[in-house]
Amino acid sequence: MMPDPAPTAILGALWQAAGLAGRPPAELPGEEPVLPSSFRVAAAAQATIAAATAAAAEIHRRRGGPAQMARVAMRHAALEFGSERYLRLDGRPAPAGWDSIAGTYRCGDGRFVRLHTNFPHHRAGVLALLGCEGTREAVGRALQDWEGLAFEQAAAEAGMCVAAMRSPAEWDAHPQGQAVAALPPLRIERIGDAPPVPLPPVAARPLEGLRVLDLTRVIAGPVCGRTLAAHGAEVLHVSAAHLPSFDDLLPDTGRGKRSARIDLRDAAGRSALLGLAARADVFLQGYRPGAIAAQGFAPEALAALRPGIVCTSLSAYGEAGPWGGRRGFDSLVQTASGFNHAEAVAAGADPAAPDPKVLPCQALDHASGFLLAFGTLAALLRRAEEGGSWLVRVSLAGTAHWLRGLGRVEGAFGLPVPGLDELGDLLETMPSGFGALTALRHAGWLPETPPRWALPPVRLGAHPPAWA
Template sequence: MADPTSHAILAALWRLAGLPPDALGQVALPGAEPALPSSFRIGAAAQATIAATTAAVAELHRRRGGPAQEARVEMRHAAVEFHSEHYLKRGGEQRGARWDDIAGTYRCGDGRFVRLHTNFPHHRAGVVSLLDGAATREAVAAALGGWKAFDFEQAAAEAGLCVSAMRSFAEWDAHPQGQAVASLPPLRIERIGDAPPTPLPPLGARPLEGLRVLDLTRVIAGPVCGRTLAAHGADVLHISAAHLPSFDDLVVDTGRGKRTASLDLRSAAGRETLRRLARGADVFLQGYRPGAIAGHGFAPADLAALRPGIVCTALSAYGEVGPWGGRRGFDSLVQTASGFNHAEAVAAGADPADAAPKVLPCQALDHASGYLLAFGTLAALLRRAEEGGSWQVRVSLVGTGMWLRGLGRLAEGFRATVPAMDELGAVLEESESGFGRITALRHSGQLAETPAYWALPSVPLGTHAPAWAQSH
């Protein structure tokens, strides 16, 4: 059987979200694979997930009384947008997101590989401590020579650190966590409480104008969801905390279109302010480790009681089920643990028995998850307008990975190249920001009548007051 086309992938996502087929309007999906050098169908995944979000925006706007309009997503533009944090200039110099100097892959004493994610200072410090003070790449490599890969992965997890051992697809499928998530769909939308139908806001100049999104996310996937909703006019208020580490390199890209405030949920005052904001929110988006936000009193059930009709949208690394349900993780770690790095290396010609990890050409699980979160959020908003209820939307990086696996492989995928920034031309835009003048990618999800754009510049975290900008 032939691998599904981008249109077929889009239609399947639409059905998964519980949306009627006749609500999927006209969608143009030009372009051909491979879009980036990979044996996996990253171009099709990018095009379909962004198209699902864009088509849902068009349908929401139509239901508010706006005109029907074509959604258009060009594959190459979508694929490079899956690498948006790389295509970024500040002050005329290309300054994409950077990695910590000891992050990456290492061979352990048993010949297997592990990947360390040490971009957050406390994760780096924990790994250095676990390795008896090894703090350079050379010292880390030497120290890991005394470990077995799976033993180090487990020790790091018990210490709350971010490490994964490389597995093949077969090894992941046999692992208890692989088995626990094997049947999970890439997107889960469920009604979690009763509430009368919530009418969509009156028609405005932009499709999502009048909708409020609380964005409690970090790194890439969750922030991409908020950035996408902001691109179509939603009032997105990002909430961070001064005591939590962040990646400013990523905020420059993913903070476009948002306002950003700081709240300390360890304090009663911070929690009360967040409750006040949640009472006026349409969407509560969060991407912290499962249970972390709930521990402060903001579980989906709490939010549904506080604000009947709310849409609670959540991201996890490995899903909420199985032995790794609460484990910390990032795209690169999930790629390594769940078989992608091994499969990609073998596809590129490596010996399956001794393949060094080969990463995907972008953080594809992060970005695809971000757009699935945005699509699921919009689908839930459409459904609450018709059906009523409070809703929960869930996406996991590992679930997105399983979905990507299911799209098929490309025999000639490595003939594509990663384009240089100066080759991207019209898909780039310049703007002022709180970080100086930047050049960054435009959004690839285009609508004929209401073009996507970011009305607000990215600014340093905590710049604004914790209050909504638009009246409800």
């Protein structure tokens, strides 16, 4: 049996898979384990953050800046995979942000299901399907009349967000698990012809002068935009007043970004976004597959509008397979793809009927966000040399399959998850649109162009829909 790959090997494999030559310029100090998990969450954090950081360094070098060695400490990287928990606003802990009926329940056949009801319409839809009141007790009673897999399917058909807990073996045998396993975790595809777009002349920061439209919500997509902003990109986050959002996450994921609102339901809104896209380098979106395309913003349409654009697509389960268009979140993909089952068994539970045990952080979200940022930067490097318009694809389920493939860690469940008061100089403070903010600094470090967020996080729609 081959030993589990070292973080440097994991990073090297990502670098090669993205079509980049040479070795990534990065130092990766630290040792596992860091967090209480049987999976190599810390190694995944270190490698994905290092990939994005090293790619930013390479862009800066090719613009005429000095060569730099990225440095990503394992402990800091692992903590950044839980950055949303390390927040203080005006000295108070950030809100928990979970709906009262979200979580796991045992169905009548003994199988667990996980409900994701943080958006009001998802909560209302689940309660309508169950025909019960909005309390955990009522939901638990109602689910006794269901088999787990049947409720998962009924919820999906109703457009709701539910996952039945499977073992890794069950997921591997499932058609969607097989579809995910057939694809790499990061795909960079040329989707149109365009002449090479030279990188701008050297500037003070690696991504200065590059424009990113960020149409994402929750964690994974916003982490990608936040990472690009940390290296100097102009990131304009676009939302709409009628769409639900996790506002509790914005103080963390909104750092470095401006925020505008555009309603794509009317012609004026679509025209405004087209105008922004025509001058963008990157179009980042993380809505359900097909949702943005239906509004006229398919990658191919954007490539025709703006030859040389880099489009990114983030999804829950990928675009292939029977669940290709299904809604999902990190916690649901963990449940469906075997992580909750595997973690419970590794912790000593009965393999036949373990209670779900979650990863110690939203690892699929954060890893996907950093993979997407890395893929975006790799596509910009390839655009400068090869020309073309590009599409970068990442899915939470694909990231889950990749994380499983990194191997396992023993003896980590006794480790505590560090609290904010234990982080010391890993924290930074800044004013924000939400109050005085204390938050975790970025784990990716470059000595000549240290990453920073030049803009504080703001509330949605604080800026006009225009490039600065």
